[in-house]
Amino acid sequence: MVRFGVGALGAVSMGVGAWLVAGTGSVRDVAVWLGGAVVLHDAVLAPLVLGLGLLLGRTGGLGGGEAGGQGGGLAGGLGGGRGLVRGALVVGGSLTLVALPVLLRPGARANSSVLPLDYVSNWLLALAAVAVLAVLLGVTRAAVRAVRQRRRS
Template sequence: MRAARIVLVVLGVLVMAFGAYVLVTTVRPNRIWGLATWLLGAVVLHDAVLSPFVVGAGLLLRRTGRSIRAWVLVVVQSAVVLGSVLALVVLPEIAAKAHEQKNPTILPFDYGVRLAIVEGVLLVVVIAVLVVGGLMSRNRPRALVEPTTNR
């Protein structure tokens, strides 16, 4: 196990070094700050917004008063993560589309409408899973608990 960890750490360091090399050799220096700002913003959004939202959704679902099956919680949290990451990736395209482009073929689609459609589909999936999960937990036979007697 220790050897596997060492190999993975060395591999990770090599991949990061290669990424840094490619970044320095292919990106103009005046563009690196914009990239660093975007990456820092992504980390802040993940740690300050996305992660607490997923944990909060899980806690809220657990405290609904009913026992929620694990697969329902997994589907809901996965949909929240997928929707959030998709919005994080598509929002820069929406912002870029709002600015006048010299070449209109760079951003040819209406990304806002497409994002709304995908987020709507995710919402429908989450609602369907919650309804099915709620019906399954309601129809689940309850175990009979026999009262204990002090002898």
């Protein structure tokens, strides 16, 4: 029932969005932007994530060969998980793709109130926050696992 409600809300939201776009007369611009987003995802983000996931899986350097990444290696000692590393890479890659327009913008602007912030520093802070959260989650998982193992012994 919840799934149906969420789906209906999504369909209504898409309808409102389409109606608003049709009213602005910029349907072609939005179609080009959406097409570019699909191409960017399929040509850049998805192959990069798949390639990094394959590399992590083959090297075994992030969790060894055991299920759940519980073996040796970096992630095995931090609560296990290539999933954590992959998740952080996906979020970091998505942040980068979203930030690309302001990161690659041309130099000086005629209007200083347009994009007035230091976006490179803010982007780096966001990536650092993702990395810190991934490490904290890994450490927390390792601590919980250690407590559970002590209780069993």
